[in-house]
Amino acid sequence: MFVNKINAELLKKLLMTFGPSGNEEKIRKVIKEEIQEFADEIKVDALGNLIAIKKGKGKRIMVASHMDEIGIMVTNVDDDGFLRFTNIGGVSPFMSLGQKVIFDDETIGVIGMEKLDDIKDLKLNKMFIDVGLPSKEEVIKKINVGDVASFYSPFIYQNECIISKTLDDRIGCFVAIEALKKLKDTPNEIYFVFTVQEEVGLRGAKTAAYGINPDLGIAIDVTLTGDTPKAEVMDVGLGKGAAIKVKDRSIIVSPKVKDLITEVAVDNEIPFQYEILDAGGTDSGAIHLSRSGIPSGVISIPCRYVHSPSEMVYISDVINSIKLLIKVLEKEKINI
């Protein structure tokens, strides 16, 4: 089933597959099956990063998109069967209130809160998950301390956009997978890495970069936008093309890499915009500091409402990001 110009079926599968940080088994399996026939070699490292290699003689390029998603971990089950929890990655109590979460065994829970006099006092430790079972005894047959859940929300394809949970960063995984599939013979040696534990501190990318020791690192991730009412000023908007990162909290992109990606975009008439992100970081932050330093950049997909159960991206930006990534990887004689 192909809707419009992207493989929406694959995208939906990626978005709906379970994978909070540290629990990427299921999403790793889905991606591995999807890319198996397109890679020359596939391996999984000690932390769980999935590494697909496309052999070539030129530069060694690491493409990183993270498989993990934000979520919650259970810290306690009380006598009445209510679960207390903590965040995995950046989870806002306000975004979470009233939402549903889904556990690995597909149990669904609702997030509620203690009575508060002032909603401003809302914190995760004043909140709980209700899985609709009457007692601790019943609950612990299914869910225990240490179990994790991701947010639960449907996949929506509407007009020219996708609305879903976990576009951060399954949309990056989607871009990398599509690039891998469409990439014909490449002059470069490409390491497509689907990283773990990005949301808790760029952890998978750190060890993967050490292992691969690439000449160039490119992360594919979502970025925030400044195109909603009274948003923080930021010159990135949906539908304006792939975003080429200039800096964020984790990296100042090497000007050489920024110029390289820009040149490819201009030469191939791919719409692009520059991204300067005040908050947040991505896998390139870890990659560029690996070993004796690795020139690194980022192709970002503009995304509204990041880390909410209703993230939004435009299809056109996704398509442009795939095109841009392919053209960068196909470039001969990269001078870094």
Added chain:
Amino acid sequence: MLLKRLTMANGVSGNEDEVRNIIIEEIREHVDEIKTDRLGNVIAIKKGKEGFPRVMLAAHMDEVGMIVRSIDDGGFIRFSLVGGIDERILVSKQVLIGKDRIHGVIGAKAIHLQDKNERNTPLKIKQLYIDIGAKSKEEAEKLVKKGDYVAFDSEFIEFGGNLIKAKALDDRAGCGVLIDLLKEEYDVEIYGVFTVQEEIGLRGAKVAAYNADPSFAIVFEGTLCSDISEVPEHSHITKLGKGPALSLMDSYTIFSKKLNQCIHETAVENNIKIQYRQPSPGGNDAGEIHLTKEGIPCAALSVPCRYIHSPSSIMSLEDFEGCKKTAKLFLKGIKKGEYVCE
């Protein structure tokens, strides 16, 4: 008792000599090789059999404490904190300064002289000083120098139902466990590392793990235990007397599910009490170890300690023994080819 010697030794981060000496003396005869690296980590190696993995076992030697900043005109010592200490616990505590263990008391303005406002605000470090009984700056300078380390002065006491009270159980408890483990024989190769400078940022572990490059690592800790009446159960973190605690997740690490499962099973099968440490802020040496080189799966097995980072921590000797026993059985149960990296 070894644990008594370990906790009575002073080893504020960056000044782990006393602890290091006790440990080396204690383990020397039981290991194949022993060395101290450039940062001061003690690395003890026990050779393994072919086909078995190399395991890094880590416990940190350092403890939280203070360091002398200056001596004022009245001969009172001004100081800074080393590691995370709640300033509110400092007043009136006894301390030992420097190698010569100069006695001091942390003093502050008497309650009689404080105005209402002052009584309602906790005293800040700047308002505190250490009184070593010197009459003048000159006299104080004969005993204490800038940069001298300051440790809490606290007796090791056995009390209650198999409990002990001591300072520095975080992480001399872990050191005690690791020393004991090194006295046994295994098929796996053991890299026993007693790390420095954990309390100020997991610094020793970072370089030690780079050097050891093991198949996996287990960190032994004294960890948070807040199982007291007024704290809701979902914030207890661990419970005293319920066995050693396996970490699930903290600020720096998501721990290996596979290792956790195997260690937990080992305890249950052998009727040893074991609990999970509720995910909470904080961290331990695993934070650096698991991100070393191409990644190293980690577990952390901890002895629950009430009031850590204070002069008077409390732990259960039963939990301490349970920690040793669980780790010992787990390590001895590892079969050929298991956990070995490709």
